[in-house]
Each structure stands twice: as C-alpha cells, then as structure tokens.
Amino acid sequence: MKTIVWDVDDVLNDLTREWFEKEWLVTHPECNISYTQLKSNPPNELLNIDVQDYLRSLDHYRLLYGSKLKPVDEVYSWFKRYGQMYRNIVLTSTPLFYAPYSSEWVLRNFGAWIRSFNFLPSLREESEIFNYDMNKASYLKLFDKVDLFIDDNEKNILEARSIGINCITMPRPWNSDTSTIKEFLYNLITNHL
Ligand SMILES: [Mg+2]
Structure with missing residues (x-):
C-alpha cells in the first residue's frame, strides 16, 4: 500500500x-x-x-x-472515495502552541484515513522551542517509505524533491501551479501514484 x-x-x-x-x-x-x-x-x-x-x-x-475551519470540499470528497486505498500521514509546520489544536482538527475531520500527525514547530517570536529538523525534507527522511508528498509551499516541494521524494503541489495563488483543485486531485492519482 x-x-x-x-x-x-x-x-x-x-x-x-x-x-x-x-x-x-x-x-x-x-x-x-x-x-x-x-x-x-x-x-x-x-x-x-x-x-x-x-x-x-x-x-x-x-x-x-x-x-x-472547513475541510476543502474537493479534498474531503477525495478522501471519502480514495482515502482507504492509501496510508495517509500528516506533516505540517505549525506553531507549537497551535499543534494540539491542529492535530485535533486533523483527526476529527480526517481521522478515518489519517492516522499519524507530525509537525515542525514554526518559528514564533515568543517561543524558543528547538527544532529537530530544519525543513520538511529532513523530517521526511525519517520515514521508511514516502510515495507522495503534498504541500502548497514550493520551497517545501523543492527540498523534498531534491532528496528524491515524489511530490505534487496543491494549487494556490502563491505557487506556480495553475490547475484547479479538481485537476490536481485527478493528476495526483493518475500521474503520481
Ligand atoms: Mg501549507
């Protein structure tokens, strides 16, 4: 799987x-x-x-x-249809104070398919939390097997790709992917898995 x-x-x-x-x-x-x-x-x-x-x-x-926060409709529908065909893991950058809330949100909305929540603490002025990893690519190396990494941040995508991980960018106004979310999800299955 x-x-x-x-x-x-x-x-x-x-x-x-x-x-x-x-x-x-x-x-x-x-x-x-x-x-x-x-x-x-x-x-x-x-x-x-x-x-x-x-x-x-x-x-x-x-x-x-x-x-x-509402889950993205198209992504939620994708999980309902295809989620169980894959193992799904989360890797997010979020401030330490927000990680408990983010994990609760993920598991409440996507827990049927996402069974693992991982995070890198985002830098915040008032928080001096240490980081084990400087970026997501470094964290991803911990996993034995990553078949696809999905992110909206092109820096994260480029860094993960540079260590050989298959990646796809979620289209957002701040990145260069101009496809619709529907096209992105179709592309995800047909060209990346
Ligand atoms: Mg993001």
Missing part, C-alpha cells in the same frame, strides 16, 4: 483564504487585494505589514476560529 504525506494548512483546509477574507479584509476594509492576488505566502509584504504583525493576526484567527 502506498503512503501519502499531506500538509494541513491550505491543503486539507483553506486557512489563508478564511483568515484573509474573514479577518483581514473585515478589519482592513481599505485593502483592495483579493485572495487570488495573494501571490506570496507569507503575504505580509503585499499587505504592507511586518511579518510579525501578519503572524499575530493569523494566530489570533487560528485560536478563535481554527477548530471551525
């Missing part, structure tokens, strides 16, 4: 879109950028704010509404 390693934020959920449309645009009505124009992530330069201010806003949203 093949093993798929999934990212969480902006792959299983729509964190950036929900934060941007329900928090940022609401509190910054003067902002004239739309979600599809977020060509970089983190988007702080586009929004003309300090990266720490961006992270504070995102973390604030996460704590208030993270448990209510």
Whole structure:
C-alpha cells in the first residue's frame, strides 16, 4: 500500500483564504487585494505589514476560529472515495502552541484515513522551542517509505524533491501551479501514484 504525506494548512483546509477574507479584509476594509492576488505566502509584504504583525493576526484567527475551519470540499470528497486505498500521514509546520489544536482538527475531520500527525514547530517570536529538523525534507527522511508528498509551499516541494521524494503541489495563488483543485486531485492519482 502506498503512503501519502499531506500538509494541513491550505491543503486539507483553506486557512489563508478564511483568515484573509474573514479577518483581514473585515478589519482592513481599505485593502483592495483579493485572495487570488495573494501571490506570496507569507503575504505580509503585499499587505504592507511586518511579518510579525501578519503572524499575530493569523494566530489570533487560528485560536478563535481554527477548530471551525472547513475541510476543502474537493479534498474531503477525495478522501471519502480514495482515502482507504492509501496510508495517509500528516506533516505540517505549525506553531507549537497551535499543534494540539491542529492535530485535533486533523483527526476529527480526517481521522478515518489519517492516522499519524507530525509537525515542525514554526518559528514564533515568543517561543524558543528547538527544532529537530530544519525543513520538511529532513523530517521526511525519517520515514521508511514516502510515495507522495503534498504541500502548497514550493520551497517545501523543492527540498523534498531534491532528496528524491515524489511530490505534487496543491494549487494556490502563491505557487506556480495553475490547475484547479479538481485537476490536481485527478493528476495526483493518475500521474503520481
Ligand atoms: Mg501549507
């Protein structure tokens, strides 16, 4: 049975879109950028704010509404149809304080198929947590067998690919994959597994 390693934020959920449309645009009505124009992530330069201010806003949203984030419809439907044909693992970068909430969300929504939650603590100003791994590629080396790694962050994809891991990018405005999520999921099965 093949093993798929999934990212969480902006792959299983729509964190950036929900934060941007329900928090940022609401509190910054003067902002004239739309979600599809977020060509970089983190988007702080586009929004003309300090990266720490961006992270504070995102973390604030996460704590208030993270448990209510909706799974991406198409991805959830994919799991219902194909999930049991593969072993599914999560590898996410998330701040240490949020990892318990993120794991709860993953297992509550995807626990029928995802049985393993792994994370790298994202850097935060106030947290001095050590990291065993500098990036996801280094963490992925721990696994005996990774048949496919899925992420929306092209840096993560390039680093994993550089150590020989089969990867596919979840299409998002800030990466170069211009396919639809439906096309991405079709491609995932037909060309990557
Ligand atoms: Mg992500």
